[in-house]
Amino acid sequence: MSDSIDQNTGEPQAATTRYTTASRANVVGCHACGLVQPLARTIEKQRCTRCGTAVHRRHPDSIARTWALLISAAILYIPANLFPIMHTSSILGSEDDTIMSGVALFWNDGDYPLSAVIFIASILVPMLKLISLCFLTISVQRRSTWRPRQRTTLFRIVEGVGRWSMLDVFVITLTIALVRFKSLAVITPGPGALAFASVVVLTMIASMQFDPRLMWDNIEPSGKKYD
Numbered sequence: 001m002s003d004s005i006d007q008n009t010g011e012p013q014a015a016t017t018r019y020t021t022a023s024r025a026n027v028v029g030c031h032a033c034g035l036v037q038p039l040a041r042t043i044e045k046q047r048c049t050r051c052g053t054a055v056h057r058r059h060p061d062s063i064a065r066t067w068a069l070l071i072s073a074a075i076l077y078i079p080a081n082l083f084p085i086m087h088t089s090s091i092l093g094s095e096d097d098t099i100m101s102g103v104a105l106f107w108n109d110g111d112y113p114l115s116a117v118i119f120i121a122s123i124l125v126p127m128l129k130l131i132s133l134c135f136l137t138i139s140v141q142r143r144s145t146w147r148p149r150q151r152t153t154l155f156r157i158v159e160g161v162g163r164w165s166m167l168d169v170f171v172i173t174l175t176i177a178l179v180r181f182k183s184l185a186v187i188t189p190g191p192g193a194l195a196f197a198s199v200v201v202l203t204m205i206a207s208m209q210f211d212p213r214l215m216w217d218n219i220e221p222s223g224k225k226y227d
């Protein structure tokens with residue numbers, strides 16, 4: 001493969017690489033069914049020959065879409081923490097709880113592990129996910145060749161954690177209700193719950209829109225070794 005011409009960029013391929021990529025081999029994988037097929041460069045909107053889904057070499061407008069979703073999530077992160085996540089009313093009275101007041105409630109009661117779990121799951125993890133995705137998107141925009149493997153690992157962690165994000169919405173609402181009112185109580189979600197759920201969903205979609213292959217596209221032409 002050494003010294004051959006890249007069919008997409010028209011540049012000579014790096015002689016140091018010991019593998020080929022789908023992009024270089026001029027094939028593309030279907031996002032839905034995974035079928036690998038030749039990339040038709042003449043057709044504007046190529047569709048998968050097996051399932052009919054639109055196929056792309058890379059996610060279209062990956063960076064712009066990721067940014068739009070990340071900025072929306074970052075804005076909603078503020079009301080998610082400021083507004084009450086739940087409203088509880090019982091014969092003993094009614095109470096509004098934000099995520100932080102829930103954390104403080106358990107901390108003051110001496111339930112340090114539970115308090116820590118809610119703090120990590122509801123405040124720390126969503127914030128770290130937002131920061132990580134921003135960092136990855138900026139690194140692609142700046143055509144960074146810095147530690148692609150570690151960045152790929154970071155992306156996998158963000159994607160993996162995303163599946164469990166909704167869990168703490170239930171944990172926080174159920175536990176606060178159980179601890180605070182040991183009698184029958186009517187619990188209704190506050191505006192913070194909707195904002196928090198939106199943050200989780202938007203971050204999840206942002207990580208889906210981010211195309212990790214873009215990180216490697218910046219490495220390929222340089223022929224830089226990364227292992």
Ligand SMILES: [Zn+2]
Pocket residue numbers: 030031032033034035048049050051052053
């Ligand atoms: Zn397909």
